[in-house]
Amino acid sequence: MTDLSDRIVRYGELKPCRTAFIDAHTPGSDQKENFTIIGGGVSESADQHVHISDQIGFNIGAAGQPPKCRNSLHSHRTAEVFFVLKGKWRFFWGRWGDAGEVTLEAGDIFNIPTGIFRGFENIGDDYGMIMAILGGDDAGGGVIWAPQVIEDAGAHGLVLGDNGRLYDTKKGETLPDGVVPMPVLSDAELAAFPEPTTSEVVPRYVARYYDMLALADKQPARVIGEHGMLIDKPGFDVDMIGRGSLPDAGYTTEKHEVLMGMTGHWKVNVEGFETVLAPGDTFAIPPNKARTITPAMTGEAALYRVSATDDAAGLTWVQ
Template sequence: MTPSEMEARIVRYGDLQPCKTAFIDAHTPGSDQKENFTIIGGGVSESADQHVHITIPHGFNIGAAGQPPKCRNSLHSHRTAEVFFVLKGRWRFFWGRYGDAGEVVLEVGDIINIPTGIFRGFENIGTDYGMIMAVLGGDDAGGGVIWAPQVIEDARDHGLVLGQNGKLYDSKKGESLPDGVSPMPVLNEEELKSYPEMTPAQVVGYGVRRYNDLMSLAGKEPVLVIGEKGVIRDKPGFEVGFLTRGSASTDMHAHDRPSVLMPVRGHWRLIWEGGEAVLNPGDTCSIPADLQHTAVPAMTGEASMYHIVGTDDPAGATWLA
């Protein structure tokens, strides 16, 4: 693979293209300044305006959310795994039918594997623009987003209607539901019973791991963060690993499917059969299947990186199944 071919598979942080109309709460006060990024795979955006940087199937999706202070993402659920790590800022994650069942605050490098089947949201509680990176299970990310009823109702009051076809229609732009397309139905009380109200101990104890703890665990060997034998034991259709300066190796290796490198801190030198490139925090790099490669820190100082690769486990409800 030539350097130019590899560069086409690296999405640089500075080249990310945001969409401000990705979801039904795009006009709702408190959520109307958020930006959605779809980096690898189609994601779950409901807007035709969403730009997809890399369309090659990986068995999972990579995306991101960028938000100014006090901006939140409304309560929603997914049928497949949703994993976040904080790239910039300080974030509050909350969950439950009304978002009051529990919450946790995450800092840079912290990771959360949110259980499938619960309503969740998140808010930038820092003082500057923040960014969280996301991994969603499955190539189609479970077929979309399930919104808490009040989110759909609030959005309608501000001009946005979600069709049963999963597409958004903006009355402020003169749009309306096409003939034959009904509004997305709101979940009724009986259906809402299948969305559990989980305790902080359940969600945090199960799915949250702190950056400093992972730095310690990966002191000499890369650590499997999410996987059947990971520190978070789950099989969401992909594995998440974590490596540091001390656990990086110059030994070349390959995977039988595409994998993804996502630096958190430091600059990393990606080496493969055919060239080299430098990866920086916020960059996302897709490594082709069967390509011999490795990554090592390119400069002195702290260095850390998440690594994602698909598995043969079906992407769907995992530990709640």
């Protein structure tokens, strides 16, 4: 039996970084917690803890925020998928964040198109948590910030170097030799970022928890992928597993696979190694290992399953 305990990251053991991004000192965004669970992630801070550093074709992370805390407008070169683990969240997008918006609650998933400025805020009454899947091993080389975010950060002492690292001028930090501030996007570059409306984005990129759970009654609900509810090829597939989704005999796959607990508790056996996953737990299962996944108790139960594919890590918004 192989010991795979180091492939499991428990929700209660997640280590946050409160200085992960350029808006870490900006009022309204200065209480964010960023988590890098699998892969290098896109954090701009040397203080970011990485739980599992393996490159498996995609990254897993999370963001935790108290009520009224906001993540500033940014874009990615690869896919960014969120599902809500806890709380109520408003996602918004566009150059100024006013092109469209959608509210998501526990279990809902949003496959945000690449090449669009996006942000999100906790609009619930309690601390909220969203889990993230980022395409590619290097997640596209970092974050692209809206110009006003960089300007606001500078007013509060944080400068992002063109090496992708943050420097806190209020602590006396200066940019190293050969490093200059990250340039803001020009008007011509900004004009290339689409401004899709809510009605254009939501039907194609948002799936609701109970719709997915209903489809996962007898087999896995194909959520994101070539044949998914949200048809896309972002470099990984996402399924929702429900109580009756998988055969008792189990299965094997040649791809890297990550299980992410959503509701209920799940018993997972990988070639004799057995564990139970709770909501918020993450289990990275290596390829070519036989596994069984079954509910550990009665009641509502669902988990997300993310599988690596050979597709490019993200598609640009298409009208």
